[in-house]
Amino acid sequence: xxxxxxxxxxxxxxxxxxxxxxxxxxxxxxxxxxxxxxxxxxxxxxxxxxxxxxxxxxxxxxxxxxxxxxxxxxxxxxxxxxxxxxxxxxxxxxxxxxxxxxxxxxxxxxxxxxxxxxxxxxxxxxxxxxxxxxxxxxxxxxxxxxxxxxxxxxxxxxxxxxxxxxxxxxxxxxxxxxxxxxxxxxxxxxxxxxxxxxxxxxxxxxxxxxxxxxxxxxxxxxxxxxxxxxxxxxxxxxxxxxxxxxxxxxxxxxxxxxxxxxxxxxxxxxxxxxxxxxxxxxxxxxxxxxxxxxxxxxxxxxxxxxxxxxxxxxxxxxxxxxxxxxxxxxxxxxxxxxxxxxxxxxxxxxxxxxxxxxxxxxxxxxxxxxxxxxxxxxxxxxxxxxxxxxxxxxxxxxxxxxxxxxxxxxxxxxxxxxxxxxxxxxxxxxxxxxxxxxxxxxxxxxxxxx
Amino acid sequence: xxxxxxxxxxxxxxxxxxxxxxxxxxxxxxxxxxxxxxxxxxxxxxxxxxxxxxxxxxxxxxxxxxxxxxxxxxxxxxxxxxxxxxxxxxxxxxxxxxxxxxxxxxxxxxxxxxxxxxxxxxxxxxxxxxxxxxxxxxxxxxxxxxxxxxxxxxxxxxxxxxxxx
Numbered sequence: 001x002x003x004x005x006x007x008x009x010x011x012x013x014x015x016x017x018x019x020x021x022x023x024x025x026x027x028x029x030x031x032x033x034x035x036x037x038x039x040x041x042x043x044x045x046x047x048x049x050x051x052x053x054x055x056x057x058x059x060x061x062x063x064x065x066x067x068x069x070x071x072x073x074x075x076x077x078x079x080x081x082x083x084x085x086x087x088x089x090x091x092x093x094x095x096x097x098x099x100x101x102x103x104x105x106x107x108x109x110x111x112x113x114x115x116x117x118x119x120x121x122x123x124x125x126x127x128x129x130x131x132x133x134x135x136x137x138x139x140x141x142x143x144x145x146x147x148x149x150x151x152x153x154x155x156x157x158x159x160x161x162x163x164x165x166x167x168x169x170x171x172x173x174x175x176x177x178x179x180x181x182x183x184x185x186x187x188x189x190x191x192x193x194x195x196x197x198x199x200x201x202x203x204x205x206x207x208x209x210x211x212x213x214x215x216x217x218x219x220x221x222x223x224x225x226x227x228x229x230x231x232x233x234x235x236x237x238x239x240x241x242x243x244x245x246x247x248x249x250x251x252x253x254x255x256x257x258x259x260x261x262x263x264x265x266x267x268x269x270x271x272x273x274x275x276x277x278x279x280x281x282x283x284x285x286x287x288x289x290x291x292x293x294x295x296x297x298x299x300x301x302x303x304x305x306x307x308x309x310x311x312x313x314x315x316x317x318x319x320x321x322x323x324x325x326x327x328x329x330x331x332x333x334x335x336x337x338x339x340x341x342x343x344x345x346x347x348x349x350x351x352x353x354x355x356x357x358x359x360x361x362x363x364x365x366x367x368x369x370x371x372x373x374x375x376x377x378x379x380x381x382x383x384x385x386x387x388x389x390x391x392x393x394x395x396x397x398x399x400x401x402x403x404x405x406x407x408x409x410x411x412x413x414x415x416x417x418x419x420x421x422x423x424x425x426x427x428x429x430x431x432x433x434x435x436x437x438x439x440x441x442x443x444x445x446x447x448x449x450x
Numbered sequence: 451x452x453x454x455x456x457x458x459x460x461x462x463x464x465x466x467x468x469x470x471x472x473x474x475x476x477x478x479x480x481x482x483x484x485x486x487x488x489x490x491x492x493x494x495x496x497x498x499x500x501x502x503x504x505x506x507x508x509x510x511x512x513x514x515x516x517x518x519x520x521x522x523x524x525x526x527x528x529x530x531x532x533x534x535x536x537x538x539x540x541x542x543x544x545x546x547x548x549x550x551x552x553x554x555x556x557x558x559x560x561x562x563x564x565x566x567x568x569x570x571x572x573x574x575x576x577x578x579x580x581x582x583x584x585x586x587x588x589x590x591x592x593x594x595x596x597x598x599x600x601x602x603x604x605x606x607x608x609x610x611x612x613x614x615x
Contacts, residue, residue, distance in 0.1 A: 075471075087538045087577040118469075125484070125522045126578045128591040161469040166480050167521030169576070181514075185480030185519040201474055242582055244540045250582035288539055288577075329581065337543050345539045349576045355519075 002256040003230050005218040005238045006211070008169035016133065018140035020061055027146055029220035033109045034154045037220075042113035046216065050236035055081055055139040055172070055209030056287060056327040058311055060320035065219065067196040068114055069204040076204045078116035080107060080213055081177055082123035085169040087288035087349060088329025091240035092210035096123075096130050099214075102138035103218030104160060106213040106344040108146060109220055111158045114206055118159050122177050125166040134162045169353035173401045175199075176355065187355050189403035211240050231257040235310035239328055245283075246334035257310035261285070262299045262446055264309050277417045278334040282417075285314055286326020288346050289406030291413030292339070293323050319413070327429075335439045339421050340432075343414040344372040350407030358399040364391050365407045372411075375422060376437035378429030385422050389415055418442075453501045459489050463505060475506050479516055482506060483523055492532070493524035521575065529564040529571035531609045534588040537574045540581035549585045549597050550574065556606060569613050571604070 014020035021027075033042055047062030068076060080103070086091040096103055103121075111119045123131055130325050138160050139148045149157045163181060165171050171180045175189035178200050199205020215237060219227045228236045235257040244250045247265065249272035257262065264270045265280065270447050274280050280295045300307055302321035307313050314325045333342065351365035392408040399405075415422060423439040455463060462485055463478070470477040482502050487494055499513040506513075516521045524532075535550050554560060556572050562572040580586040583595035594605055 084579050085577060088540050088581050090583075091580045093579050118471075121470075124579065125480075125520070126588055126593075129593075147569055163469070163477075164481060164484060165520070166484065167575075168519065180480065182474070182477035182478060183506075183516065184510075186517055201471065244581035244584065245543055250584075252582070284539075331540050331543075331581070333543055342539050342543060344543045345537065349538050352521075352576050375469055 002254070002259065003238060004254045005222075005227075005230070006102065006214055007099070007254045013101075014040040015099055016097075016101075016137075017139070018101060020142060021099070023378075027100055027105055029105055029217045030108050030112075030146060031152065033112055033220050034152050034156055039113045039115060042109065042220065045219055045224035046113070049215075050229040050234060051212065051215055051219060051227070052207055052214065052234070052311065053390050054211035054239065054328070056086060058325065059211055061208065064196070065114060065206060067194070068344050069197045070115070070204055071204070074203055075117065076115045077113050077200045077206075078107065078111050078119045079174075079177065079181065079200060079205055079207045080119070080121040080210060081163055081172060081174065081207050082121050082127070082210050083172040083177060084127075084210070084327075085124055085172050085353075086327045086329055087346065088284060088331040088441070089242055089287050089327040089372065090244075091242040091252050091328055093127060093130060094242070095210055095214055096127070096431075097133060101141065102214045102217060103134075103210055104137055104141050104146070107160055108141075108151070108158055109216050110157055110208070110213055112205075115208075117157050118161065120181060120200070121160065121162045122171070122181055123162060123164055123423070124171075125164045128164065129162050129266075131162050138162070150398075154342075168355075169349075170355045170401070170403055173403065176401065178205065178206060184353070187357050188403075188437045190400055202287065211354065232308070232310055232313055235312060235325075239309075239325070241309065241328040241330050243271050243330040243332065244334035245330075246275045246278065246337070247332045248275050249379070254311055257308070259309050260299075261307045261309055262313075264330075265299075266447070271330075271332065274332070274334050276334075278336065279439055279441055280332065280447070281335045281337055281442055282333045282339065282408070283401050284323075284329075284331040284372055285309075286324045287329035288331065288349065289409055290324040290326040291319055291322070291334075291409055292342075292417065294417050295444040296442055297321050297417070298323075299413070299444060299446055320416075323413070336436060338376075338436060339414050339418040340372065340376050340425050343411060344369065346410045347372050347407070350410075353408065354403060354407070360395045361396040361404040361407060364395040364404075368407070368411055377426050378425070378433055380422075380425065380426040380429075382426055384426070385415060387420065393395065451495070451497055453490060453498045454491070455485075455489065455505075459485060467506070476508050476512065479507060479508070479513065480520070483513070487523060492528045493526060503565060504612040511598075527564070530569050530613065531589055532571045532573055534573045534575045534578070536576070536578050536580065536584070536586055536588075538577040540577070541584040541586060544584035549587075549599070549602060552599050552602055556602065567613075569610065 052058040176186040194207040347369040396408040412439040425432045466478040509531040536542040
């Protein structure tokens with residue numbers, strides 16, 4: 001069993017309620033932060049912890065906090081990004097649904113550190129029932145003196161508001177989220193200025209992911225140095241992984257980033273192996289936008305080293321032979337899955353979610369979907385593969401926000417690692433409609449079938 | 451047709467607006483549109499969007515451009531219950547194609563259509579964050595997960611019963 005800092009109490013009956021959460025030691029970090037610490041020392045602890053943004057980008061949280069501008073007389077805001085929409089990712093949902101007070105506790109401490117008196121949780125519109133759970137938790141926290149005016153008689157005031165989005169992946173991008181919170185279309189802003197200088201209503205703003213803000217609680221409780229001892233290298237602390245696809249035990253797991261990918265997939269403590277005794281074909285380890293890896297490159301790096309579930313190891317080899325930890329959305333594909341079709345559904349997703357501001361993304365995502373659709377349905381040509389490659393290259397890096405990259409990477413990685421499967425589809429237009437390319441040389445290098 | 455919020459709905463709108471600083475009432479637009487859509491017929495006719503614009507003291511175009519951007523706002527009439535079935539990668543590899551085909555067959559409608567009796571609308575949607583519990587669909591506020599054909603049968607029967615009773 002690895003260390004658990006966020007979900008250690010997840011199975012305590014009634015932990016969703018204030019009463020049980022408090023009895024189990026909840027809200028201690030607020031007492032410590034407000035009474036024994038000051039905003040600067042909290043930021044220092046977060047820097048020492050090495051915590052990196054858990055939404056997908058992995059940017060150091062303490063550093064992000066230290067960028068916030070503090071002009072005289074201008075209110076500042078903390079915004080919690082609960083717009084979890086990256087396919088394969090459902091960890092924030094789990095945390096908010098089952099331990100809502102953990103997020104609130106982290107939000108109060110973080111609001112104190114950043115000087116935010118009105119803090120907003122922007123939650124994806126589809127999580128409607130979780131909005132109710134959060135509102136209920138906020139009412140409980142307020143009734144018990146953890147929110148509102150003069151918290152713990154320290155003079156600190158903090159209010160937390162929940163705002164529902166309305167169905168738009170792009171609003172997970174922090175400036176699009178801010179636009180949406182201002183009642184506009186979710187069009188990402190050109191940066192600079194960064195939100196830390198001009199964010200919500202042009203005021204200094206920090207936007208952090210749900211899991212990042214929840215992790216502030218253990219950091220304050222055990223201290224940044226102790227937190228940094230968990231994990232390995234620059235992958236400190238614990239990470240929530242949402243595992244899905246063709247595995248025996250899909251769900252949300254908290255890992256300490258020292259376990260191997262093989263252990264994560266095959267151990268009964270985590271995914272419990274591939275469903276139906278089938279073989280592992282491929283995996284998208286960090287949410288749909290990160291590069292897909294065939295089994296042989298997933299479990300071991302290109303140089304034959306064991307691959308681990310952390311930021312550095314998963315990206316070992318760069319995009320040529322590696323991937324990313326990303327949001328922790330871990331999608332497992334078995335031997336029966338078709339890479340062309342899987343890539344098509346992701347291309348359709350990104351075309352649907354492109355906000356349309358930048359031509360390379362607006363046009364490119366549509367073309368990629370059309371060409372993949374053509375190949376999947378037996379009408380492709382070999383030149384289409386090169387055309388796809390060309391389009392994705394022209395999207396990457398040429399857009400205002402990272403959605404362009406997110407749309408380009410899955411297509412690029414699918415072609416990079418599974419080009420022969422694309423060619424097989426094209427060369428076997430009839431057969432590919434009823435049968436499958438299968439495993440070929442992508443098989444799991446460790447679990448070879450008898 | 452003209453629309454007017456009743457007292458409860460108006461109180462809810464005022465609660466939403468009060469979350470934002472003075473003069474930033476436009477921030478309440480998304481929640482206000484959810485409220486409007488849920489309070490009337492499950493979609494947003496132009497007159498209803500104009501009403502929201504007048505309440506938030508913004509131009510109607512500011513409402514239209516937002517309503518047309520977000521996938522949860524319906525700009526056309528819909529059935530009493532909308533089956534929003536996820537079709538993105540993780541659901542697809544877990545069998546969502548079969549579920550979608552089965553619902554089409556059972557309800558005799560294609561995606562985007564509403565049953566003749568006005569009870570069900572089928573809508574295909576992109577990832578709703580339930581990948582570990584796939585295949586899935588959203589019906590109103592609720593996620594229906596781990597779908598099988600049998601489960602689809604009982605869900606349809608369940609909603610149909612609320613209409614006929």
